[in-house]
Amino acid sequence: MTLYPVTSSSHHRAVGNETTTLLFDHDGTLIDSETVHYDLWRDILHEYRVELSEDFYCEVMAGIPVKQNAVDLVEHFQLDVAPAVLADKKHKSISDYLDRQAFPLMPFAKETLSTCFKNGYTIGIVTGGSKKSVEKTLSQYELGSYVSCVVAVEDVANSKPAPDCYELAMAKLNKSPSECVAIEDTQTGMNAAVSAGLACVVVPTILSKHHDFTRATVQYTSLNEWVSREFGR
Template sequence: MAEIKAAIFDFDGTLVDSEHYHYNSWVEVLKDYDAQLDYDYYIKTYAGTPSPINAKAIIAQFDLPISEEELIYKRERMAEKLVKESEVEFMPFAIETLDFFKEKGIPIYLVTGSPRNNVEFLLEKTGIAKYFEFEITRTDVKNSKPDPESYLTAIEKINLPKENMIVFEDTRTGVASAKGAGLECMAIQGNPNLKENVEAADKILDDLQQATQYLEKEGRI
């Protein structure tokens, strides 16, 4: 296997433990329509998927009398509110992993299905913007994850052979996006019930520390 010269990270659920904000934002918005979204069903079905795709599915699931655009707007404003009011926690070994790649001199990039304004706010709030060479968000592409456009855009900007890049994702949609772009993808998923969601990944590991240890053992870093 080729040497790793670029590390590309997903954001929500891979670096930042923000999925509960997304879930709770849907819950709060759906209260206006007397609709209840089960957490386990949400995690298995909607986690890691951009709002436009989820909005369409949720409107159909609950037969909501609202347009996709309006539901997306309400959901994202609610998510912003919840994030601003709360402390943001990192996923296990997230900072250690970013430091690991930085110390090795390997450039780090961010590819996320979240909109740019949300991402920039969280990067500033958590203080990790300094790690990334650039960020590709949902705002920057026509078709976000699971479409490969986000990663294809990153590949073009990084300007290295694909075999020298590694992607870290945590959901089915993220893995599909990375693999669709022809990239090697490691799924970081510590929930046994969700590992089947990421079975298309090249490697499935419980946390980011396991990922860096594996890459070192393989002599790729």
């Protein structure tokens, strides 16, 4: 998989002397879920005789919560179904998937959390996805001991790109924006973090490589590269 090239901004560090807390996005950042999401949406849309292209998924749907995905799909493909019905089908398909297994981890995700934890940082997960998905990741890969806080789509009225999820995580952890750094893979997630006043590291995937990351603090090609630069290992 060819990831997005690093910009020169990567020579700066996002984690400063004030930083105590690292808030990680889940889908696309810690877990390799977008391919699964794409496949599940394709299966659902086949019922409506719609062929979902990878390009449309990447440009319109990747990193966006299910509720908004459903609205966008009904509008774009002029489907004769309520967005809420489509969203319910997707939530059920994800739930069924998670009953069987967690999503696969992104490369170096476990080592990243371990390194951050060992360096004394408080770790939170802030996701536009479901709590069940995060809980499955933490249990299957034995990552629970590293994570102090989880904020999922069920916890806020407005999901990403609204800042609510990051604001709630900071409130739960009793942290200020200057103490926190977000790690994201999409423009939607980055906008949520920046709107909450956070510095933001972006690690784009092949699905988000065309996003506009000019508001990010730094950009890297992989978690491994970020950790190596940030913590010198």
